[in-house]
Amino acid sequence: MLRQIFLEHPKSMGETYLGHQREAFGIGLSMIAGGLACVMHGLVPAMFLTTGGDMISTLHRRITARRAAAGNPGVLASPRGAASDVRA
Numbered sequence: 877m878l879r880q881i882f883l884e885h886p887k888s889m890g891e892t893y894l895g896h897q898r899e900a901f902g903i904g905l906s907m908i909a910g911g912l913a914c915v916m917h918g919l920v921p922a923m924f925l926t927t928g929g930d931m932i933s934t935l936h937r938r939i940t941a942r943r944a945a946a947g948n949p950g951v952l953a954s955p956r957g958a959a960s961d962v963r964a
Contacts, residue, residue, distance in 0.1 A: 889946045899942065906935055 886896035910931030913924040 888948060889942065891946075903935060903939065906931060910935075 882893055886893050889896060891899065910928050913927035913931070917924040917928065
């Protein structure tokens with residue numbers, strides 16, 4: 877059971893547990909930074925004009941490239957162009 881919880885998903889991505897942890901932490905911290913930029917933009921509209929959207933685009937490219945490299949795309953474009961997780 878512990879193997880399934882901690883190792884199965886990283887292995888499916890072609891990563892070790894620690895490598896996957898590093899990637900997940902990096903993505904999570906980027907999301908926090910982008911979210912804070914959006915909050916600041918809400919308070920002062922002249923600040924961080926494109927930071928939130930740029931972060932979303934960068935993270936989308938990063939995540940979909942990692943999934944594709946692992947042979948596990950997991951994301952398909954919806955008819956409206958938005959990404960959706962097909963494993964849900």
